[in-house]
Amino acid sequence: MTMSQSRSRMASGTAKPQEPVQNATTAASPKRAPLSNIRRFSLRKFCPRRPDPPRPFKHVLLKHFSWSFPGVTTEYPVLCLGPSLSILIIDRCVKGFISPMEEKDNPRLYRVRHSMAHVLAQAVQTKYPTAKLGFGPPIEHGFYYDFDFSGTAFQETDLKEIEKIMRKIIGQGQEFKRLDCDHQAALDTVKKHRNEPYKIENINNLAGRGEKNFSFYTNGTFLDVCEGPHVENTRELQSAAFKLDRVAGAYWLGDEKRPMLTRIYALCFEKQPELDEFLKRRKMAEEFDHKKLGKELDLFEFEDLVGKGLPLWLPNGTVIRNEIQKFAEEMEFKYGYKRVATPNIAKQDLYLKSQHLPAYEESMFPPMIVKDEDGSEATRFFLKPMNCPHHHLIYASRMRSYRDLPLRLAEYGTCYRYEQSGELSGLIRVRCMSMNDAHIYLRLDQFEEEFRNLMKMYQEFYDTFKLSSYRFRLSVRGKENAHKFKGDAAMWDKGEALLAKVLNDIGVNYYVGEGEAAFYGPKVDIQFRNLMGREETVSTIQVDFLSPLNFDLKYTEAGGAEGVPVIIHRAPLSTHERFISYLIEYYGGAFPTWASPLQVNLIPVNQDCEAFCKKIAEELHQSFVRVEVDTSDNSFNKKIRNSTVRKNPMTLIVGNKEMEENRVTIRRYGIEKQETMTVPEFKAMLHEEITGRKMLREPMSALI
Ligand SMILES: [Zn+2]
Ligand SMILES: [Zn+2]
Numbered sequence: 001m002t003m004s005q006s007r008s009r010m011a012s013g014t015a016k017p018q019e020p021v022q023n024a025t026t027a028a029s030p031k032r033a034p035l036s037n038i039r040r041f042s043l044r045k046f047c048p049r050r051p052d053p054p055r056p057f058k059h060v061l062l063k064h065f066s067w068s069f070p071g072v073t074t075e076y077p078v079l080c081l082g083p084s085l086s087i088l089i090i091d092r093c094v095k096g097f098i099s100p101m102e103e104k105d106n107p108r109l110y111r112v113r114h115s116m117a118h119v120l121a122q123a124v125q126t127k128y129p130t131a132k133l134g135f136g137p138p139i140e141h142g143f144y145y146d147f148d149f150s151g152t153a154f155q156e157t158d159l160k161e162i163e164k165i166m167r168k169i170i171g172q173g174q175e176f177k178r179l180d181c182d183h184q185a186a187l188d189t190v191k192k193h194r195n196e197p198y199k200i201e202n203i204n205n206l207a208g209r210g211e212k213n214f215s216f217y218t219n220g221t222f223l224d225v226c227e228g229p230h231v232e233n234t235r236e237l238q239s240a241a242f243k244l245d246r247v248a249g250a251y252w253l254g255d256e257k258r259p260m261l262t263r264i265y266a267l268c269f270e271k272q273p274e275l276d277e278f279l280k281r282r283k284m285a286e287e288f289d290h291k292k293l294g295k296e297l298d299l300f301e302f303e304d305l306v307g308k309g310l311p312l313w314l315p316n317g318t319v320i321r322n323e324i325q326k327f328a329e330e331m332e333f334k335y336g337y338k339r340v341a342t343p344n345i346a347k348q349d350l351y352l353k354s355q356h357l358p359a360y361e362e363s364m365f366p367p368m369i370v371k372d373e374d375g376s377e378a379t380r381f382f383l384k385p386m387n388c389p390h391h392h393l394i395y396a397s398r399m400r401s402y403r404d405l406p407l408r409l410a411e412y413g414t415c416y417r418y419e420q421s422g423e424l425s426g427l428i429r430v431r432c433m434s435m436n437d438a439h440i441y442l443r444l445d446q447f448e449e450e451f452r453n454l455m456k457m458y459q460e461f462y463d464t465f466k467l468s469s470y471r472f473r474l475s476v477r478g479k480e481n482a483h484k485f486k487g488d489a490a491m492w493d494k495g496e497a498l499l500a501k502v503l504n505d506i507g508v509n510y511y512v513g514e515g516e517a518a519f520y521g522p523k524v525d526i527q528f529r530n531l532m533g534r535e536e537t538v539s540t541i542q543v544d545f546l547s548p549l550n551f552d553l554k555y556t557e558a559g560g561a562e563g564v565p566v567i568i569h570r571a572p573l574s575t576h577e578r579f580i581s582y583l584i585e586y587y588g589g590a591f592p593t594w595a596s597p598l599q600v601n602l603i604p605v606n607q608d609c610e611a612f613c614k615k616i617a618e619e620l621h622q623s624f625v626r627v628e629v630d631t632s633d634n635s636f637n638k639k640i641r642n643s644t645v646r647k648n649p650m651t652l653i654v655g656n657k658e659m660e661e662n663r664v665t666i667r668r669y670g671i672e673k674q675e676t677m678t679v680p681e682f683k684a685m686l687h688e689e690i691t692g693r694k695m696l697r698e699p700m701s702a703l704i
Contacts, residue, residue: 099140103229113138113268115176115219115230116166116237120145120244120266122222123165125194128152133224134198134252134261141278142242142268146250146261148198154262159244162264167239174219176230183207186214186225193223198252241275242268285531288701290584291426297589297597297647299580300427309424309431311577316597319626320583321434321576323595325412327464327693328436328573335457337410337438342390344414348380353550354389357382363417365431387413388569391439392551395565400555405565406442406450412576413437427581436573441553441565444494450568451502454541458526458572459508465583466592466695468702469529470538471509474499476522478514486519487545495543495566496522520546526572531585531701538582542569588700590647590669593686594693600627600686601648602664603639605655612659616652616679625686644669650686670697 103110117136124131124147131154134146147154181189183203190199203214203225217226219234231237245265252258269275286292294300299317306312313321329339348367351357356364367380384390391409400407414434423429442450462470476496477485485492499522503510510524517523521543528538544567547553557563573579583591593599600620602613613629620627630639643651653665653674664682666675677685689696697703 101138101140107229109270110138111229111231112237112270113143114228115234116242116266116268117143117145118176118217118219118222118224118226118230119166119169119234119237120162120264121147121224122169122220123162124264125222126165127158127162128154132198133196134250135202136224142245142266144263144265146252146263148252148259148261150259156247159247159264163242163244166242169220170234170237170239172220173233173235175233176217176219176228178228179216179218181214181216182212183214186216189216189223190225199225238269238271240272241270242266243275243279281532284588284701285585288531288585288588290428290581293584293589294427296645299584299597307431308421309419309429311427311430311432317580319597320580320591320595324573324576324579325436328412328461329410331457331461332408332410332438335408335453336406337408340391340394340409340411342384342387342394342411342413344416345381345383346390348382350389350393351382354392354547355550356385356389360385363419365416365418383416384413385415385417387411387415387435387437388439388547388567389551391437392547392553392567395439395441395553396551400441400565402443402555402557402563405555406440406446408438408440410438415575427577430575430577433575433577435575436571436579438570440568440570441548441555442568443555443563444566447495447498447566448502451499451541452506454568454570455502455506455508458539458541461572464693464695466699466702467528467586471511471527472503473513473516473525473527473537474503474510474522475513475516475518475525475540477517480515484519485517487521487549491545492522495545499524499543518542518544520544528582530582538578539572539574540569543567544569586699586701588647590649590700592693592695593649594690596626596647596649598626598628598646598648599690600625600650600652601643601646602627602629602652602654603636603643604629604631605636605653608656609654609659613652613654616654616664620683620686623683623687625690640667643667652682668697670700670703 101110101113114137117138120143121133121136124145125133128147128149130151132148132150134148136143136145179189186203187200190196190203206214214225215227216223217228217230218224219230243266245267248263248265249260250263251260267275267278269278294317297316298314299320300314301312302308302310303312332339345368348357351360351364364385365383367382369378369380371378390413391411394409395407412434414432416432419429419431424431440450440454462468474496477492500512503524513525516525523540523542525537526539526541527535529535547567548564553565553567554562555565574582591597600617602617604610604613610629610631617627617629630643632639634642640651640653647669649669651667651669653667655665658664658676662679663676664679666677666682688694
C-alpha cells in the first residue's frame, strides 16, 4: 500500500469520506443497460477526481437553479427542506467543481485549509452546541465541513456570525496538538469529549477495515479525530483570506438512506489578494457563462420537443458556426486537404469493423432496425459517433500509391453520441455535434514533416482567434498499464519519439502525459485553460497504427510492394459546440468583427440622417457585410446602449455633420476611443479587417 492510500484510509476527522461509489451515469439513466467496464473506465478518465457522484433525490424539486462555470457548468436542483431551513442546494455531479485537495498539491496551503476546517467546526459548535460533526476536508479553493444541525434552527444568514467567531478563534492563538492512540482509547476519547455519533461510527468503520492507529488534534477546547497535518497555531491563519461561501446538503457517507447533513463550503487561500482574485474571476465566469450569453445574444436554444443535448442554432449562432467553418475550410484548402461528405448513419457491420461496437456502444444511440425489402432479415443502422470509419472506407475505395500520400480527407462531420443526461451541459457536452474533422493517411517517412505542418496550422488557427492560454500535452503510454495499448511496440516507440522530436524542434510549450495515450496510438492534446483556471482538452492530434490494420488499408510502394499507411486524426477547432462555447466565454460574447453575427450597426442621430445610413447599409450589404440601421423610436442614448448590450463590434454614428462630409464616427466594442473617417476609408478598413480575420483588441476575459 502506498503512502497516499494509507493516509486516505486512516485520515478520519477531516479526510475524504469513504463513500460507496455509485456510478453517475447509471443513476442518471435507468433505462440504459449497466455500463460496460470500458465505459466506466472512460468516464473516470474524463473526470478522474470527481468526488461526489449524483444520487437520487427524495425531495420535491421546486425549480432548477443553475450554477455554472465555464467548463464545469451544471444544474443543481433546488430543494426546500422545510420552513425552518433556508433553501439548500443539493450537490450534484459537478464535473470537477468540487475537487478534493491532496497534501502534495500544496503542503502549506493544505495545512492552512485543514486547520481552518477545524476552526469552522469549532465556531459552529460555539454557536450551536448540539451540532454534530461529519467530515471536513480541504478541497480545491477552500474546504468544507458537514454538520448535523437537527434540533437547531440553522440559517444561511448565520454564516456571517460564524465567520466572526472563526476570526476570534484565529486571534486567540490556539495551539494545535496531536494525540495518538489505539481503537479503544479513540472511542473513549470521543465519548468523553462530546460523544459525537458520526465520529464514533467512523472510528469503528476504520477499525473494521483493519486500522489500528488513531490520532486526534486539539486546539483550545476543540477536538477532532484527525490525522493532520495542521499549522502549529491558529495565528498562522489569515483572517482576511477566507470566506464562508455557501451551504449544501450532503448525505452522511454519501448514502441517501442516511441522514442528510448540512455542508458549509468555504473559500480559503494563503493571502487575501488570492481570495479577491478568485472572487473576481468567479464573477466574470458567471457573467460570461456561455449558456447565459447564448440566451442573451440569441445564439442557440434547447427545446424539449427536440431532446436533451440537441441544440438548435439560432440565426446569430449559425453565423458564428458558418464563419468558423469557412475559415477552417480555407485553411484546409491552403494546407492541401480534400473535402469529403459522408452520411450520418451506417450499418452495424461498419462499427464492428471499426471496433466501436461493442467497445463504444454505450456512447452510441441505439440502432434503427430496418426490414429488408423482402421483409426477411433486418438491417441495423447506427447514427455515426465518429467520422473516422467513413473516411477509412473512402481511402480504401481506390488503389493508393505511395505518390498519393499524404492523403488528407476533411469534413465538418456531424456526429451523434449518447452522452448520459447527467453529463450534458450547455454546448460543452451535447448529443449532436459538428466536428472540424480530418484524417491524414501517410507513410511513416512523411510523418515528421506532416506533423510539423500540422502544428503550424494549429498555431495559425489559434493565433487568429487570439487564443493564448493553452499548452500541448504529449500523451504517451507510460510505464504502467502497458497492456492497455494495442499494436506494435516498435511503432509506438517510433511514433512517440517523432512527436517529441517535432515538439522540441519547434519549441512549443508542452509536457508529457504518461498513460494518457489513446489505446491505438500516442497523441498530442491541446489543453486550454478556462476562466477559472482549469485545464480542459479542447482538441487532439491522434496517431493511429491500429485502424489501418482493421480496415486493411494499403498503398503500393515505389518497388511495387504493399505498404500500410499511418493515420493522423485531427480536429484543431474541436466541435462547433465545444469550441464556440469556449469562445463565447473567452470573448465574453464579444466576437471579433469577422465572426460576429452583426458586424456594423448604424445609428442615425436624427431622422434626417436615416436615408444616408440606409444608403451606406445597402452598399455594405452588397459587399456581404452583416449590417443594420437602428431606426427604432428609442432615444439616441438607448440605441447606443442596446448596441453595447448586443456586443456589436462596430457601431457607426451618423449626424448631420457626418452626412454633409460623407463621414462616419466609429465606436468599437471594448475600445473607448472613437474614430471618424470618410465612408470610403471606412469601407476599405472594414474590408481589410474582415478578410484578414483581424482582431484589434484583446478578448474580454483577458482584459478583466
Ligand atoms: Zn484535521
Ligand atoms: Zn478520427
